[in-house]
Amino acid sequence: MRHFELLTLGDELLLGLVGNSHVTFIGSQLARRGVMLQRNITLGDDAGAIARQFAESWRAADVVITTGGLGPTCDDRTREAVARELGQKLVHDENVERALRERFERFGMCMTANNLKQAQRPERAEILHNPNGTAPGLWVEQDGKVLCMLPGPPNELRPMFTEQVMPRLARLGFIAGEEAYVQMRTIGVGESLLETKLQPVFDSHGASDPARLSVAYCAHPGAVDCRISSPGGLLSRTQLENIACECTAQLGENLLCVGHDELPRVVARLLVANKRLLAIAEDATGGMLANCFNDIPELNHFFAGAAVCHTHESKMQLIDVPEEVLLQHDGASDEGAIAMATGAAERMGADYALAITGFEYNSRAGNEHGGPVHIGMYSPHGAWAKTVTYPGPPLALRQRALTAALDWLRRELLKEKNTQS
Amino acid sequence: MRHFELLTLGDELLLGLVGNSHVTFIGSQLARRGVMLQRNITLGDDAGAIARQFAESWRAADVVITTGGLGPTCDDRTREAVARELGQKLVHDENVERALRERFERFGMCMTANNLKQAQRPERAEILHNPNGTAPGLWVEQDGKVLCMLPGPPNELRPMFTEQVMPRLARLGFIAGEEAYVQMRTIGVGESLLETKLQPVFDSHGASDPARLSVAYCAHPGAVDCRISSPGGLLSRTQLENIACECTAQLGENLLCVGHDELPRVVARLLVANKRLLAIAEDATGGMLANCFNDIPELNHFFAGAAVCHTHESKMQLIDVPEEVLLQHDGASDEGAIAMATGAAERMGADYALAITGFEYNSRAGNEHGGPVHIGMYSPHGAWAKTVTYPGPPLALRQRALTAALDWLRRELLKEKNTQS
Incomplete structure (x- = not known):
């Protein structure tokens, strides 16, 4: 080396x-x-x-x-x-x-x-x-x-x-001429469960010899990458890709991609494929969810826009959140998240909407605590909410909430795509 | 050392x-x-x-x-x-x-x-x-x-x-027991003009001996910091602060702060002091302007919210931008920026609004070019727009536009504060 x-x-x-x-x-x-x-x-x-x-x-x-x-x-x-x-x-x-x-x-x-x-x-x-x-x-x-x-x-x-x-x-032969490994990115399975699922596939391809097939896991917040390579060159890139292909069958919707794509880009591609338009409403994440898509070309083809609402008035005026919802828990509730998503979708003429609300007032005061954050989803097939908590500092909680929201949308779009095709 | x-x-x-x-x-x-x-x-x-x-x-x-x-x-x-x-x-x-x-x-x-x-x-x-x-x-x-x-x-x-x-x-005496320098942060003056303005003040305090008074400039995009220190310890911290105080008279509104504050925090403090509420509308910066304030405590006391609008429909539905404005230049014009700022302020019941629009479609395709970006300002005293261009990659242009927009608001709030007091 x-x-x-x-x-x-x-x-x-x-x-x-x-x-x-x-x-x-x-x-x-x-x-x-x-x-x-x-x-x-x-x-x-x-x-x-x-x-x-x-x-x-x-x-x-x-x-x-x-x-x-x-x-x-x-x-x-x-x-x-x-x-x-x-x-x-x-x-x-x-x-x-x-x-x-x-x-x-x-x-x-x-x-x-x-x-x-x-x-x-x-x-x-x-x-x-x-x-x-x-x-x-x-x-x-x-x-x-x-x-x-x-x-x-x-x-x-x-x-x-x-x-x-x-x-x-x-x-000069100082680095490989092509990608040295094949990477599978997953969301929603922990590292040890992932290993349990995939190890039989790797074993059947000779993973007992790490020069033949080497496997490495890398955990990110809410996501795990698995990289396979053949350090001794005994397996070709095509063979590695075929092994990855076998793994995808084990992974189902937990597979984000084979390669290096990021979650927002995968979601964007599904929105474009399904000819769907997205709207966003957020308070806790203050524009971070909207910003996820900022570097994706032609984002106006799949992204209508976002309402970042820090006051009751802006929630009512921009995206029609009913006052009675705001009077309960400052609107930071599952009902509030559904109302924000629904209002954003309807106002912007979008097919799907994501909303993130909660924890804002406490977290900004610098307290370490775990939420809750409420994620709302509006889709052509219904509107739902889920509650998310994580221990750790506010920025980590925000990141986790972003990942959870985008991944939820990804799974809904996948379902829709599979139904259409 | x-x-x-x-x-x-x-x-x-x-x-x-x-x-x-x-x-x-x-x-x-x-x-x-x-x-x-x-x-x-x-x-x-x-x-x-x-x-x-x-x-x-x-x-x-x-x-x-x-x-x-x-x-x-x-x-x-x-x-x-x-x-x-x-x-x-x-x-x-x-x-x-x-x-x-x-x-x-x-x-x-x-x-x-x-x-x-x-x-x-x-x-x-x-x-x-x-x-x-x-x-x-x-x-x-x-x-x-x-x-x-x-x-x-x-x-x-x-x-x-x-x-x-x-x-x-x-x-242990390995670092100074207090801040080793006094920093003045400026916006809107280039480094050489700043030096010309401040050098007479420094000269009058013995800057010809750098052990007595050392001066360092540090340029950021759109801003320059000036740090003064007394490496030989000949001037006390109070004396350095008094010299900084003399400089502020030369700097006027170009002084952002003495210390380490960031522009969004200075703007936030002025909004709170003036009891004003801010709204934002943006396309080119896709949520970055809204996000500037994300870590400031109690932001809901001065920040109503933001409309991030990537489609004509969302501009019309969220913040009432007239269709005829959008039909010219896709709305990316001074008129478009004023309409976005005005609509955002009125919808969210805010006193001030900033809007950033422009360059989005080309820049996302990865072209290197310099804008233009249109910045709109709505205030209790009127609504205006200015056009901004910068050479360089899209991210640099976005950063410059953010700085220009926030600094414009800062100057308006300063004027208002000075009139009130």
Whole structure:
């Protein structure tokens, strides 16, 4: 197994001004190709510390990936420090300068002298093109190792990593050329029950030899992923997919997907397939449920909208919750949840509606307690509610309520789809 | 300056299954007390790698903080590895066992044998009490250095860090006993204009000697923070606060706050002070604007609710946007923004309303472009709209639009407050 290290550079990360999203992104991309990052080290902008750390990581690792420290300002010393460690000169790259000048011109901006620093590269480095920003990435192969330097902004780093770095790493055989495992995502079965259900399938395919078939479970709040792989390469990807296919028969509606889809996206796809429109009403989650669908293309084809209601008046005026329902338990009840879902669906002309209500006033005061939260569902086939409690802090409770609500809708849409077809 | 290192432990961090929120939290807490983390190292659950890294960090640093690896499952080997490096025996702590048994009993859960591992501590370690979970923290002073081991779940780590670790570090003189700087947060002035405005004030207080008065600027999207400190201790905190006070006169409404408040909290406080109720309507930001206020206590005292509208029908039915407005530009216009704000305020009986509309259909297809986004404002004094464009990816544009909308409201509320008083 190759040794991968990630150096994330920038005072802003250590000062807590910006979260380190790079380790999360790069770590998960590599894991999908069968590699686990060995170490992630975050350092500030001190050139000496960067040089020392790079020297140590370069000795220990087969692949060193750096992020940040490639910009034009004077605290970006990464390039110099690294070139010195590699024993390479920094040279000026004409093509990068030309691309920089064109970019500045296109945006009508003035290019300052220090921008030219970004055209410097170690003499034997290759340039990774950056269509989304000024600092190009750098790729160095030396002594059978790889150094890959990426710009800090996530919208520049991410496409560069998936489109340029991953294929290069695969070509060198440092990561798998395709997904290293087949993943089944499940909701509504605990980890041990899941294992009991699936183990007979895996046993029949030789899971007693983990080089042949390796099985790993990963639990999330309210959901469990199961990943199968063949570390020794004895099973092909098609064979792994066939095993996953056998598992799906055991899982029924508890299977969310085979692959990496998230719950909101699965729900969105079912809504589109069933030609159904969704409405939402929420108080406890304050817009989080509406926000789940925010990055799904063409969401206006399946999502009418949401009413986020924090006062009785807004509940009555926006989605016609009857006053008498609000006078009982502040509306935070199963009846309140049904009234919110029904009102939202009818007002927005939607086929389905989800509502989440409850626990708001206490939880915002910071108490640790477990709800209850009431989830309401309106559908063409009826309207119902269920009550959900979880121990833990308010944010965890909100997340659990979101998952429970979306999963309930997913199961209703599946039923409907199976009836139609 | 003491050397602080943070070791964040757990395969899940390197596999990208969970973000590393610990470096962000601990880094910012330490920065407020005048200390910058020197290094953050994330490692998996491999006991050998943990032992090697701990040995290296313990040699280099004055303070080593670890997170995670204290739980009951078999991959949590931190305790053993670290005790060995310190040359201390692991001993069983009766008090921790008693607290564990009480906690399990209180939640009606069964305590398994491996939970008892959490009662083990290096012989000369002190226990940091954990009211929010099972794994206690550990505190070791040895060779003039400090080792502090914290549990992984953020809701357990955070209060333990601020309530127990920070006071201990301050008592040892490893961090400042109070905030190390005075921060002014500004919105609406660029960094260089801000510097031009404030430099004369700083110069008059001896900023030519940075040991006496040190000034640092930190730019965020649409906002700039300015922090002043006295690294040599020549100015007291009261003197720094007086200098900040002089600056506020230069800043006028561009001052968001002196301290660490976020924009939504400042807006919330003004709404409460002015006894005003807010309503929101949004499409482009899909619930993000509503969600800004989600963690503010008693939000129902100042926030009526939000209409998140993705279809014409929901805009007409929820907040009475006239059909003819929607037929022009899909409603994504200044007129559309005003109609959304006005409708939301009137429906929900609110005094003020903000609306954000635009760019939704293109941005969701993943195009990089800069808007436009239309922001509508309804107030007791009139209704207006402004158009906002920014280059960059959709998420950045949404963030900018949120900041612009909230800041506009903040300025209106300030005007109103000043008129009243």
